[in-house]
Amino acid sequence: MRYARRALIVAWKDLVVERRSKETLNALLFFSLALLFVFQFTLGPDRERLAAVLPGVLWLGFILSGVLGLGRTFLVERDNDCWEALLLAPGDKSAVYVGKLAASLALMLVVEAIVLALFTLFFNVDLGPALPGLALVIVLGTLGIAAVGALFAAMTAQVRTRELLFPVLLLPVLVPVLLGTVKATEALLLREPLASVAHWWQLLVAADVVYVVVGLLTFDVLLEG
């Protein structure tokens, strides 16, 4: 119970900071919008081709905005000795990880929901009955991205070349998550039932469990600085 409260405090703190400054959210929304234009220009107006690559493009948008947003997870802690305060916080340090993960997940899901809405609008996609399945895949995939992202963000926060290093570490590790989400999204957009992509969402669940457990077990090692 105390553990959950500690995690909640960290998540709450991060979300309040974000709500007051709106630093990350505004930038990410603008970035996603810019990506939408870039996709449109590079892929051309051909509607059929667009429909074929849409799942990949959608997840490319999610992962790129995720890379930008997640890389900043621990930057806020570097000022005003906040990092030391986290270190001094009583109890199991993995609660800090859970809190950071929850806040990042919430932020990413908000961005993704807006991006998805913009996608359906601009690329004229009818999600309709695919939406519940798609929501499940998005939550599972985003959890995996955020779980690795929060861990690697703590790892790179103190490194001089962090903006370069963070995506370089993150992207190869996330290949299974990307494959799973893109293939599942593809099938769902073709109106296939959720059961037909069972192996993909099971893979996503397995990946999420592995990443979160490793994060919980190793986070205190990274928090040492």
Add this chain to the structure above:
Amino acid sequence: MVKVLGWLAVVGIAAGLTMGFAVAPREVTQGNVQRIMYLHVPAVWVAYLAFIVGFVASVVYLARRRDTADRLAHAACEVGTVFLGVNIATGAIWGKPTWGTWWTWDARLTSVAVVFVMFLAYLLLRQAVEDPERGARYAAVLGIVAALNIPLVHFSVYWWRTLHQPPSLLKPGTSAMPPSILAALLINFAALALLGAYFIARRARVLAAEAEALA
């Protein structure tokens, strides 16, 4: 001790080359090109063995914080990456005459390539962190994540591309491998495993000397 390992590796490689070029027969359909398998296949086995060593050493480092464990993890992951690179390069050289292309996005090729890039990132992290103690901790965490990610990469890539060819030479039953080919393969595997162990031991020593010089 390390020297003995090195000489054993030399003997093993001499035996492996003899087996691969002289004793093992010429493959009927592929011809002499097939002989690259004696380097190609053992290289990937040794690479994955090295990654397992790196994973265990990373866990031990986080539990005990002994510098030797960190250096072993570093050396093992580096040597594993080199052997995986050898595997990919020899695969491409074999693929050009056999498949007519250096590279295809087939399941095995893709999953090995992803693992290769993952461990290149590990080596990049090793370089990027200036403080050695901090670098050791970070690398241990990444080494654990990367090693546990290998099965996930394999499963996802296999489902992504189910049209890969099954391993034609190691399929049990149907097309039994001539015993001389199997012997050549296993002897080369032993030789490369010795070579890999020798490289890891040497690399760990160099890392220890570097740490001593900087201290």
